[in-house]
Amino acid sequence: MRAIRLHRHGGPEVLETVELPTPVAGPDQVTVRVSHVGLNHLDLWVRRGVPGHRFPLPLVPGSDVVGHCVELDAPVALQPGFGCGHCDACLSGDHALCRDYVIRGERGDGGMAEVVVVPRAHLLPLPRGLDPAAAASLPLSLLTAWHMVHTRARVRPGQRVLVQAGASGTGAMAIQVARLLGARVLATAGSPQKREACLALGADLAVPYEEAAQAARDWTGKQGVDVVVDHVGAETFQASQRSLRWGGTYVTCGATTGNLVSLDLRALFFKQVAILGSTMGGMAELRTAWRAVADGAIRPVLDRVLPMTRLAQAHALLEERQVIGKIVVAQDLSA
Ligand SMILES: [Zn+2]
Structure with missing residues (x-):
């Protein structure tokens, strides 16, 4: 499969399209064919690098992922951050205080790929009637x-x-x-x-x-x-x-x-x-907030959708603060 990967930090030119082995789901995991990925300011930090902070390169960026779950045959969004699941912080629901907390696309590979494999617990159902591009603008923010x-x-x-x-x-x-x-x-x-x-x-x-x-x-x-x-x-x-x-x-x-x-x-x-x-939040908190989206009480603010192959341009727009709400990229890596 194709994915966009960072091998070093720098300008938008370091976002490289590469061929990677298609991941295979293990026990308790599911396969998600990625359709849309939302951009966050975090994507800029990850790409440019942050003095004194080490990102695990090479890294596939992309925190806010929406796609089709093959095993469930259903559209899903992914939790953008997750803890180890068994420390005191995770067991009290404070996942973001977990010492092993991972933000997808920051401390572990993200969604700028054709396929991702994730634990079933990371799935959020896509509310009926919610456009998948709009949904991808939501989870992290x-x-x-x-x-x-x-x-x-x-x-x-x-x-x-x-x-x-x-x-x-x-x-x-x-x-x-x-x-x-x-x-x-x-x-x-x-x-x-x-x-x-x-x-x-x-x-x-x-x-x-x-x-x-x-x-x-x-x-x-x-x-x-x-x-x-x-x-x-x-x-x-x-x-x-x-x-x-x-x-x-x-x-x-x-x-x-x-x-x-x-x-x-x-x-x-x-x-x-x-x-x-404040940083990120617990996985149950997002489930609660996600219900407000399903109820229509919180609506996405989508500035525009660009093809994933134009990710560098999407980064530039975000960097120039020319965006109202969010930019989302749509899957076209195999095109
Ligand atoms: Zn933990």
Whole structure:
């Protein structure tokens, strides 16, 4: 079978199409013929490399996989992350705290291939009527947003939430999860089209990044928001802190614009602010969030679908931040 594989880190040219042995399912495993793979910012980190972090090269990228399960003769999506299944963290459902946690396409081979073989426990059924390309845009960003907003920040009905980068893959999911939990949402985004997209997803208000703190104060009668959801990193950190009310919660799952920030500890303790980290989430959490997709309470935000053979172009679009929601690639490796 054909697959796209990284043998070294670098620009989009390091995404090489190669011939690999077609994997064969063992006991408790199933075979999935891949139809669509969603891109995440993680794909860019994996391709470029991250100083101080070692990826297991050569590596087939691709975390969000949808396809046809041969054994079940049914369309399926795959859990994008999984634990060892038997440590204390996994047994309590906190798979992302497992020391052997694997994100598909990051610490183990992913879905940019014609066929993948996975444990049966990794399967998610495809909700009836959900377009497979749209489904491939969901799992990783939905799980990330669900864990941040629902599980870590514990957003409650009536709370006010600031979602930074609301038109990004994770942001679009965070707006919808916060709304589903009964909160009201202020979103930031860099262009009028992206702010329009935030409003269409249920944000009450959408403003440019530089107006975040002022908008948060105006919107809440000077108090500040209850929760800030942020994965932009260094560029938004100060505005995020200034937007929070006393006793508020800041939760982060990423640092796209830089990971080093300065923090005034006095502001932290006087305001009694909580700063929380969040990465991926438990497999049961995704099953719960997936039901909200089946119910139509959370909808995918698909920017466009490109052929898998044009993966390099898809990477470039994501790198240039020209995307609203997600880019998905469709299987054409054998063509
Ligand atoms: Zn484990």
